[in-house]
Amino acid sequence: MQSMDLNMNQHEKAQVKKKSMMHYINKISPVIPLLILIVYMAIANREFFTLSNFLNISKQSSVMGILAIGQTMVIIAAGIDLAVGSVMALTGCITAVAIINWGVNPVAAVLIGIVCGVITGSLIGLIITKIKVQDFIATLGALTAIQGFALLTSGGLPISGLPQGLLVIGNGNIAKIPISFLVFVGVALLGWVILKHTTFGRNVYALGGNREAAWVSGINVNLTKTLVYAFSGFCASIASIVMLGRLNSANALMGDGMELLSISAVVLGGTSLFGGAGAIGGTIIGVITMGTLSNGLNFLDISAFWQKVILGLVIITVVALDTFRRRVSK
Secondary structure, three states: OHHHHHHHHHHHHHHHHHHHHHHHHHHHOOHHHHHHHHHHHHHHOOOOOOHHHHHHHHHHHHHHHHHHHHHHHHHHOOOOOOOHHHHHHHHHHHHHHHHHOOOOOHHHHHHHHHHHHHHHHHHHHHHHHHOOOOHHHHHHHHHHHHHHHHHHHHOOOOEOOOOHHHHHHHHOEEOOEEHHHHHHHHHHHHHHHHHHHOHHHHHHHHHHHOHHHHHHOOOOHHHHHHHHHHHHHHHHHHHHHHHHHHHOOEOOOOOOOHHHHHHHHHHHOOOOOOOOOOOHHHHHHHHHHHHHHHHHHHHOOOOHHHHHHHHHHHHHHHHHHHHHHHHHHO
């Protein structure tokens, strides 16, 4: 009997040790690809490892990063948002049309765009929770529909002539630091506070971990998921403001492909596609990794066609790694 108890204790200790080791590996795993990438690029091209280039990476990654913060919350809640790029394009077009065609004050126009982003995200959440459409299908359909609304809003043409005060958000610097990167940091900080220091954040993790258990414990799962998509819409609208400055105009296709980039950054940062696990800090590392990869490929003069091939392989790899991490941690 004592021998059986001893074996059980040893087994429990082994399980605890395994979980502790896997937790440690999951925490450091997002950093390893970034370090390898930086070292390789620094050896391949001396101009890569400079302050000006790192500032350039931070500027180029800001839009993807802002979208990825909202995507992190969605994925932790066991969802996925394929419509973030289209929502960004729609809110950007609405903001630009309000300023140029309607004569609205730029600040008010930005607020209108943000409200539209939140409402759009909330509607997607309601379709998922009330009509019971799967997240993937609902956001895939929303991607096309919202892009259509963006085309209707803009008339299918770029909208230029935006005020300099708005454009500086995407192109300006404060003490050499890109304003767009500071906006990304601000949104990331907001996302971190919500997830780590609010009841709503704890509900998001509980929803992603086990929906039924969350419901039994008294969490309003429908409201939580709807608010998660509303936050993603908010992030998309903030990203659109930065993108307007980057492009010096608005167009209905300015968010093309951003949904895949944001998802890749989130998963590369250690957030599980199955929900219930992840952190804003990891997403930031994933965003920097994706930005560094894109910048490095340009430094190595890799053609845009091959860059798409590499990006596709990266997406497959990060999903495979997420599946492997989940299988091993059981």
